[in-house]
Amino acid sequence: MPQMVMDDEDGELAMLRDSVAAFAENRPGPKTVRALRGDHRDMDTAQWTEMAEAGWLGLMLPEELGGAGLGIRHQAIISEALGRALIPSPMTTASVLSSLLLAAAPDSAERSRLAEGLIAGSAIVVPAIEANGHLVRLNGRREGNVIRLDGHIEFVEAAHSATDFIVLAEVDGKTLLLSLPSDCTGLSRADKEGVEGTPLSILVLEGCRVAPEKCLIDGADAKTVAKAIDLARVAASAELSGIASRAFEMAREYTVNRVQFGKPIASFQVIQHRLVDLWSEAEMAAAAVVNAIEFLEGEDEKASRLAVLAAKARASDAASLIARRAIHLYGAMGFTDESDIGLYLKRAINLGGMLGQAEQLRRQFVIEERAA
């Protein structure tokens, strides 16, 4: 069973892993995925509340904001386990990325309100910032005290359930990190159907007026935001790594049990070689994510940046390759909607396309590595 291997002297990580597995017993991921897409819902808010109760939301928020103050290591363990169990949630965006952005902001009442709500699950705080490689999509203008926002942001998940969005806007040559209530006048939404059958939204802002106290960072520097995104990428990579591992195991289990020509098909050498290759891809993905975590915990910024890019690219490609190959190994059964393996492929594509796609990230890696 490929998984991330990290030092865990006091068994904390193993406990987290077990708690997600236990959660998944009661709320099987595939069942939730099917239910959500059946009624075109963007997320399961009841499940989100349970995740809050389990203490998984805002895990990386510092203690002074009421968070657990844990690091990416713990987050990655949870994300990996969610991936394995295919539990659908906007964990990477509405918990990890939002937390990191809030943590980067100076103290304010708005920040406290959002952090508190995020941890409790009562506020669903969705960052609508990084899409398709573009960070800042909104233009802002000061009109007296308030800030007027215009523009649109694509690929926003959980946009129906969101209570607040976190957005970046260019205002008078400065980048502002703002919180935007989801019921803001001038804010509308267009939905596209995502690969998992749940909506991915385009937020359209036409003259949204935001009060000055909604400004979380007045003059956000690109590095701060990039750092938060990198950590969120690691969470996504861990989830992808969990998907990769589980999809490999499913392929293994299926081919061991499926009998044709009087033998398990996994006894055919060609299938054994395929499985070995898939296993090795899953192992590579897990190791790449651990590598990123370890660099991020160290001091070397460039090295950790590269490690993150490599991990997201590797985990995205591994998850989707393994799921594709697994479908083939399932035969016609893999081409059905009833079989869960297809859901793994779709999740792999969904997460693979988010926060930078593999090819983009690999190119970025080479550019940054070669830069003086």
Next chain:
Amino acid sequence: MMQTDWNSLPDEEFREIFRDWVDDNCPSELRYMRKQRPTYEEVKDWYQALSEKGWLSPVWPVEHGGMGLNPAKHMIYVEEWARLGCPRIPDHGIGLVGPLLIQYGTAEQKAEFLPKILSGEHMWCQGYSEPNAGSDLASLRTSAVLEDGHFVVNGQKIWTTLAHCANWIFVLVRTDKEAKPQRGISVLLVDMSLPGVTVRPIANLRGEKDFCEVFFDSVKVPAHRLVGEVNQGWTLAKSVLGHERIFLGAPTRPEYALGRLEKLATSRGAFDDPAFLSRYAKLRLDLYDLGSSFERFAKILRSGGELGADVSMLKIFNTELYQRITEEMLMLAGEESRYNDDLETENGDVDAMNLFLDSRAPAIFGGSNEIQRNILAKAVLGLPG
């Protein structure tokens, strides 16, 4: 007078006549359908137009209402059909049942069934695979026992394409449990309205319900619905495909997908990116070269020869190229690969996810690519084991 001797026409003349008529008569709203397997109801107008013209069935002999095309002309027919984006019609009757009956059926069977295939009254589906008999088809267990002039059929078929829209099914059944697996199989024609036949559609990866489970619970099939001799079904089933095996290698799907990739790439400015250009070039030339290999086999048919086992190489290359093209499409789509919805371009929508998911299937059906490789290894390369 209706033209009947198509084979005497020069190829290019036939191509032109066929193409012009198809282009004028295939409804434009049916062209380039998103669905791979539309139902009869969805393509009825096109089916009926072909039927009236006498062009529904390219290969059947003229005396049975077909065009009687030789393999060379048949290839033109198939090529032009694909080039004009005509939808696939439910073709199990035309492609499989017809040839089976023409070769092995009784005079009564031909008289009863062939006209109804041409009229669209009978829609057929193919009941071969079972839950435990996929690649190893010969292990099938659906049984048929002869009692008082009827075969009593019990068992289950699965992955039966379009069974929910069919009224007849041709099934492989086990009629001798003692014999070697391949020797105890027969072919039966079964009216699906008989008591004891139940159909359950199965949704596929794209959420479309186009294949089904078909259950047989003591279905009483009149003995005269047996095709050929009892226990000879395996040989019958294997022999119907003949030259048509080449079409599993016809690059229709990759060609279509590459066209979509080009459209998306143009719209996204990707041809300016040398890395994309290079990957595209590889796919383009793979498709081009597949054409050359296809032509090599086509020549054999045109000169009246028969295909060997080596034709399987086309199916493998073709279906795997289709997958690689659609994978490139998702890569090019970038974050838009997260959409199920079609992608918008200035020149119309591109169904990237639809094609990507669809491309998973052809490597599995029609003899999976591993089975094809096994055939090549043994029958062509003569490898031991």
